[in-house]
Amino acid sequence: MEALPITEPVTEKVDALFLGNSYYAFNIDPEVRRFVASLDKDKVGKIVNFGSAAMLNSTYKKVKAEADKVGIAMDDKEFHCKGEFKLLHKGRPDENDLKDAAAFARQFM
Numbered sequence: 740m741e742a743l744p745i746t747e748p749v750t751e752k753v754d755a756l757f758l759g760n761s762y763y764a765f766n767i768d769p770e771v772r773r774f775v776a777s778l779d780k781d782k783v784g785k786i787v788n789f790g791s792a793a794m795l796n797s798t799y800k801k802v803k804a805e806a807d808k809v810g811i812a813m814d815d816k817e818f819h820c821k822g823e824f825k826l827l828h829k830g831r832p833d834e835n836d837l838k839d840a841a842a843f844a845r846q847f848m
């Protein structure tokens with residue numbers, strides 16, 4: 740499966756849309772919010788959230804708030820790991836995180 744940037748609109752029908760995103764200044768990126776707002780509920784079965792952050796644990800609630808507005812479900816499962824920020828968590832996500840992320844994604848195959 741090919742990973743695409745959120746500058747690419749979702750034009751095909753998908754059962755699960757894996758959406759990677761992170762925290763910046765205690766919020767998700769406005770571009771992520773606009774991307775979710777642009778989604779068509781008849782094309783996207785559900786959103787699967789994944790990402791990294793340095794201090795906060797999960798962007799799930801923030802992404803869900805946007806997904807709710809367009810009537811798209813969020814899978815209960817998500818992948819989260821630590822991400823590097825200044826002196827915190829140097830080198831994260833690391834090889835191990837990538838392995839865990841791949842194992843997470845395989846559950847959906």
Ligand SMILES: Cc1cc2nc3c(=O)[nH]c(=O)nc-3n(C[C@H](O)[C@H](O)[C@H](O)COP(=O)(O)O)c2cc1C
Nearest residue numbers: 761762763764765766791792793794795822823824
């Ligand atoms: C400008 C900036 C602001 C950030 N603010 C937060 C924050 O409020 N909470 C947090 O947990 N992590 C914060 N982080 C850390 C990022 O979430 C973390 O580095 C993440 O791994 C970045 O993922 P990316 O490399 O895919 O953008 C911030 C990082 C940057 C660069």
